[in-house]
Amino acid sequence: MYEDYVKIRDKYTDCFNDSQTEILDKYVDYHTGPDTYNLPDNIKKMAAELNKAGLEFREMGEGFTEIHSLPGYYESVFKNKVTPDYSAYISQMAKDNKENYAINGGLMITWEELGDRLIVWENLMNKYPKSQLIKSITDNYYSYLSDYLLGMDSDLIYDSEEGKIFDDKMEEYNRIIKKYPNSRTAKKTKELIAAYDAHTPEDQIGEKLNLRR
Template sequence: MVKKTLAVCMLSVLVFSCKKEASKVSEPRIPNDSIAKTEIKKDLFKPIDTVYSPENSTEDYMKALHYYQSKTEKEISAGSPEQNNKVYEDYVEVRSKYTEGLSRLHTDILDKYVNYYDSGSDSYKFPENIKKLAAQFKKEGLEFREVGEGYTEIWSVPDHYFTLFKNKVTPDYNAYIAQMAIEAKNNYAADAGLIISWEELGERLIFWENFMKKYPASQLLKTVKKDYNNYLHDYLYGMDNTPTYETADGKLYDENRNEYKRIIKKYPNSYTAKRAQEFLNLFDAQLPVDQIREKMNVENDY
């Protein structure tokens, strides 16, 4: 009788264990609700089109900018430097279009922006709506930038692209993006006049000249050549409100003559120094300005 009872108990334990294991296997896995919702939310989010529409709000643009920055960060973390060059080009294009859309959306604010300057305190006094907008822009790496003649634009902050792509692209792109961040810190020109110093402009010319020598096969070469020629044009002739010579008598200003001598002495073997020397020689020969321009053959392409 004891043996029978023991056998029945053992059988019961065995059956209960099997049922318990079966229950474990068939029990469905319950995902973490917050994670699942986040993944679904990300999958469902679609940024607004880059083509401007008055239906888009500031918040739409902020979300789109944030989305593409996050997407770009993921892509460059997994991509090769060569692949990331293309990611950079695409990101600049998309971001530029969204920035243009924001500018069109806030035309009224941009038109009135300079009017908030208070000369008495030498500072701006903005209403709350502009303060709020500026704070939103800052989160996505944007800022208001006065560009002269009463105009204000929306720009990416100077180091936005370099912070994102630093050492993630090929050396030529890395050097290019780094230099663009430096040059974007201050306005180049405004009100038809140069803002940076002649010396700084000369140093920019040397940088881009050396860039072209160092990276002759760079995909950026066409863009860099264009920028270099524009800089050289301004370096030699100046701009409407900051010319390098007196229009009436065709005499070079001492400030510019001294700058050309500086660049020639500091970088005697550079192409920039060679063109500066040619320019000096032509003025010293007292040729008419129109003939000097013809012989120099330096055109801008803005």
């Protein structure tokens, strides 16, 4: 029921986004400061109606705005109505979606938050290996792990000029290794550090790590 509900709601939300392109294209122009907007009355009314349906305007970066479900919407609908694996999954998705994860190829949460998020998904992967959600759980984990170890377009891991991993990334890697020494995340992090210490070319790091191995 949850999966069907999400699929149908996403379909209708996508259609709604397509039908409101004129409003969405102009929405960024109402932005007057951090988290502040000067919305026309008709947009205020629309935002209030969206909120009643568990939807919101969300800026996605580069001038794009989309209509999304509120982060905790599915959790409020399905609380105490699903099995523990689904409950844990829905709850974590709500937490992950509270804010934009990345914009313009750069991380919008801290690297420490990303590390802790990885451990949560790894624990879910280990706790519910036979869940019907295991593919989604696993895909989420490895997507985050790829960003964590290989970086993003605007968030690089390795300082080529200095010949070392950036200090802030190294500090986070040391934290995760110390705090969760037996985790898969720590194991792969150690492999990354070892690969750079062995002067593996940057374009070969991903193949060397083979994240899903």
